[in-house]
Amino acid sequence: MGQFGMGQPVRRVEDARFLTGAGRYTDDISLPNQAYALVLRSPYAHATIRSIDASDALAIPGALAVLTSADVKAAGLKPLMTPIKLKNRDGSDMVMLPRLLLAEGKVRHVGDGVALIVAENLDAARDMLDAVVVEYEDHPAIVDTAGAVAPDAAQVYAEAPGNICFDWGSGQPDAVEAAFAKADKIARLRLINNRLISHAMEPRNAIGDVDAEGRLTLYTSSQGVHDLQEVFAEEVFGIGRDRLRVVTPDVGGGFGTKIFPYPEQALVLLAAQTLKRPVKWTGERSDSSQADAHGRDNVTEAALALDAEGKFLALSVDTIANLGGYISPYGPFIPTLAGTMMLTGVYAIPAASVRVRGVFTHTAPVDAYRGAGRPEAAYVIERMVEEAARITGLSSAEIRRRNFIPAASMPFKTALGQTYDSGDFNQTLTEALTLADVAGFEARLAEAKARGKLRGLGLSSYIEACAGGSPEDARLEMDAAGKVTLFIGTQSNGQGHATAYGQLAADGLGIDIADIHMIQGDTDRVRTGGGTGGSRSVPVGGVAVTKAVDALIEKGKRIAAHLLEAAPADVEFADGSFTIVGTDRRVGLTEVAAQAKAGKVPDGETPELDGDGRWKPPAATYPNGTHVVELEIDPDTGGVTLDRYVVVDDFGAVVNPLMLAGQVHGGIAQGAGQALIEEAAYDPESGQLITGSFMDYGMPRADLLPQIEFHLKNVPCTTNPLGIKGAGEAGAIGAPPAVINGLLNALSPLGITHIDMPATPHKLWQAIQAAQVQAAAE
Incomplete structure (x- = not known):
């Protein structure tokens, strides 16, 4: 095992870049002719929207647009839907209700998005935010978790009587009842798991862009770009995945909160389509508090x-x-x-x-x-x-x-x-x-x-x-100078993936970890990916990397055998070189990569030294x-x-x-x-x-x-x-x-x-x- 191998306390290779201010986060991205967006949020927990008057806001110098639920519907965008479909204990289906991109008819929590404000600059956008007039009719609200099922609780949806979305169960209730009947003692507690806000150092954000052919690009802080691409392309916009590119650069914390799609990400894409120019939204701390998904409760x-x-x-x-x-x-x-x-x-x-x-x-x-x-x-x-x-x-x-x-x-x-x-x-x-x-x-x-x-x-x-769960794919490509690029569909949001994956690849290939460069967070460059969540990146992605290493070495053996005029079965790999077993004839890994790039490969092989690996946990x-x-x-x-x-x-x-x-x-x-x-x-x-x-x-x-x-x-x-x-x-x-x-x-x-x-x-x-x-x- 080398100094960068598995189990070694290697200092994070990405830290120098972050500590010297060379990190590149979504808010660091500014596109030509970029407009700026803010979200007008409800000050009420439960209210009917009687009217929205944006005339004064649109008269402000620099104003570009005020998008409401009517604009979302006119554009044909669909709401966000949960992929989870639970069965109730009685066998019926849970209540399935959409998450609207902007509130329509009613607002259902303080911070609910009512309109997207777009302007030439942030100052104008802030002025517009104050100038939009929304007439609300306030209603009683229920915010207490256990109190939501009380007979007199305010109702959030008519479609969910008693505020019940699902009543789910598992286990062996009959066996439990029998065990309790014969118990010597029974411990009982009422426990509260309090509601939390993750408050990542980097707030959520999104930039929507559109090119001359109408292809969309979303830049956003996330925990994985491929799921976002699927949801927004196929489910929300109704377009092919190839018509939407999703890019996530460096991420300043996720904690689960940045796994899933949010309305703002779709709204900046809609605004970019509407205005034919990039539109950037960067959440502030108040946005995080009011509109990020909370935890526990x-x-x-x-x-x-x-x-x-x-x-x-x-x-x-x-x-x-x-x-x-x-x-x-x-x-x-x-x-x-x-x-x-x-x-x-x-x-x-x-x-x-x-x-x-x-x-x-x-x-x-x-x-x-x-x-x-x-x-x-x-x-x-x-x-x-x-x-x-x-x-x-x-x-x-x-x-x-x-x-x-x-x-x-x-x-x-x-x-x-x-x-x-x-x-x-x-x-x-x-x-x-x-x-x-x-x-x-x-x-x-x-x-x-x-x-x-x-x-x-x-x-x-x-x-x-x-x-456990879904598979992960990894791809390794080595250039003629011996530098390796790793493509993988997880998304580091502070964990140090470049170091962990780099250690595994460096150990397997016998090279310096500094010679390994990782690519994540771009659906145009990384073909597939399950993102980061559920502590899956290194246990699942790491195995995929080792399998990609094995595949690269196996291909390298075939190329080395071609170069050395030997049978692939007679070639072994160790210490960064391919050697004909029992002889001193060898060729280095970097030389094999260089010869491959020059086209000196066996028939049927692509002219590059690369390897693909996949791991699906059982x-x-x-x-x-x-x-x-x-x-x-x-x-x-x-x-x-x-x-x-x-x-x-x-x-x-x-x-x-x-x-x-x-x-x-x-x-x-x-x-x-x-x-x-x-x-x-x-x-x-x-x-x-x-x-x-x-x-x-x-x-x-x-x-x-x-x-x-x-x-x-x-x-x-x-x-x-x-x-x-x-x-x-x-x-x-x-x-x-x-x-x-x-x-x-x-x-x-x-x-x-x-x-x-x-x-x-x-x-x-x-x-x-x-x-x-x-x-x-x-």
């Missing part, structure tokens, strides 16, 4: 049945999942098929039953956000396990050990149909507890108590499913691990300090441990942020978003986290040729329950047994005050 009633020895018998989960005012493309998938399959976690639970109701509310649509259903599932089961420990009197570690799926039982099929191929959950827990010095916790607890602080120890043992991978957090609460203020954080993760084989640690650290920051401070909150009366800026939305900052101790316990994945398990979302999955369990451990002397995320200082202070009043009264 579930209310769950869960129950866990136990026998007299603390063994789990059955799990029952009933969730209300907020979809928002429109069905975002994968909105119905996230709380159902994406996450519920992981509700039994790392435990041998014989039976499980799940019900999920997807509800409409007058809020921004909800869709995939880092982890996409698996953090919600991990939070439910890990909070339930902790509650089970409380009611049985067992320790957090002991109740887990009694119920872990044994390593010797792998592969193991869960009650919800997942087959875990590998994992040693007890060993991961043991290592994490040792590394966290849990044995010394009592001494630290006593010291904190002497300072008037409440100290707690929390843990979670998580597992997730990722890196199953998901199942990364898992244990998080241990030690924290303190100041009872006078409710302030929380995360003092120690240890995580032991099983990601199978590792491509780059430095980048892997970065992924885990980032995920933990987002997970701890959700647990302690983050929440997209709406006013229950007006439906106004009251966390619409960083003045009010609790973004995690550096002082929220301690130094994170990250350790690996690698059990190779048996369903991936490289042994890799996905890793990009794991930190955000394990952190929330670990932090909340730690808080409740700290609060347990006060008799506090439950608190919901986000456990803000104010919420904690109120709980402490109430407990102290109760104790005084008793």
Whole structure:
């Protein structure tokens, strides 16, 4: 293995470009004769649009157009539709409703797009935005997730009575009922998984362009161009894919939010068609807050049945999942098929039953956000396990050990149909507890108590499913100078794909990683692609790269045999050269590439040294691990300090441990942020978003986290040729329950047994005050 091979801590090759300001993002692109667009957004959560008067706006110097739903319909554009078609528990179909590109008739959340403003420059566009007069008739709104199903709740759609989009279920309800009937104890909790806004560093954006032949080009920050090309070309515009090129340059963060299509991307294309010139829209932070797809937002009633020895018998989960005012493309998938399959976690639970109701509310649509259903599932089961420990009197570690799926039982099929191929959950827990010095916790607890602080120890043992599903293709081309270009359809949005793929290719070809250049994000240059999401890029794309390496080498053997006048079977490749077995006759890889470019190839071979690879995963991978957090609460203020954080993760084989640690650290920051401070909150009366800026939305900052101790316990994945398990979302999955369990451990002397995320200082202070009043009264 060379210095750039798999498992080596190679520093990211793209960092020099980013740190020196040489990155190229969508907003850095300016096209000749470019116009500028803004979106006029609704100030109401629920209202009828009585009229739109754009006459004053169009009289402003520099004004070009005000496009409304009437213009969208006149152009023949279709709305966005979800590809997810769930069946209800009774066998009927879920309610299928379109997401309009601009609101028609009614607005259904604050920030709903009403018109696209286009002007020669941004100043004129801003003036136009203020000059458009929209007459609204305000109506009552519902923004509460569980309250959406109340009999007197405001209705979002007449077509969805009771605000129900779907009522879906899975599992074995009869077996669960029987298990609960014979249970010795039952743990019950009502859990809130709070609504989040991803707030990527780079806001969403889009530039629409049209050439003289009418072919469209969309430049946009995304997590994959090919799905966008399919949706906008075939479904929205009704044209062939070859009539739309989609380009994504560098991306400043995605977190799932940039996977799917948005109205603005279609609208700038329509504006470009209309005006016969490029039209650019760059979202501002208020656009991100109001109109990006939000994440999470579930209310769950869960129950866990136990026998007299603390063994789990059955799990029952009933969730209300907020979809928002429109069905975002994968909105119905996230709380159902994406996450519920992981509700039994790392435990041998014989039976499980799940019900999920997807509800409409007058809020921004909800869709995939880092982890996409698996953090919600991990939070439910890990909070339930902790509650089970409380009611049985067992320790957090002991109740887990009694119920872990044994390593010797792998592969193991869960009650919800997942087959875990590998994992040693007890060993991961043991290592994490040792590394966290849990044995010394009592001494630290006593010291904190002497300072008037409440100290707690929390843990979670998580597992997730990722890196399965659709295939990925990779292509390698080597030029006459030995430089290699990699074409691949994933999309880096901060993960470091150029480094990870470069390591795999450099290792296989025996060349310097600096000689490998990656092309992503252009449907004209990359033929296919599944994009980036579900922690799939390196586990799936990386295997495709290695297969492309193998294909290039095999072709190289045939060309080398032709050059050396030998049989291909007698040629081997090692250390960057092709050699005739048993002789000293050899030709270098670069020379083979140069000769191929010169046309010196066998009959039937194309005059280039290249290779194509494809990998379709046969199953998901199942990364898992244990998080241990030690924290303190100041009872006078409710302030929380995360003092120690240890995580032991099983990601199978590792491509780059430095980048892997970065992924885990980032995920933990987002997970701890959700647990302690983050929440997209709406006013229950007006439906106004009251966390619409960083003045009010609790973004995690550096002082929220301690130094994170990250350790690996690698059990190779048996369903991936490289042994890799996905890793990009794991930190955000394990952190929330670990932090909340730690808080409740700290609060347990006060008799506090439950608190919901986000456990803000104010919420904690109120709980402490109430407990102290109760104790005084008793």
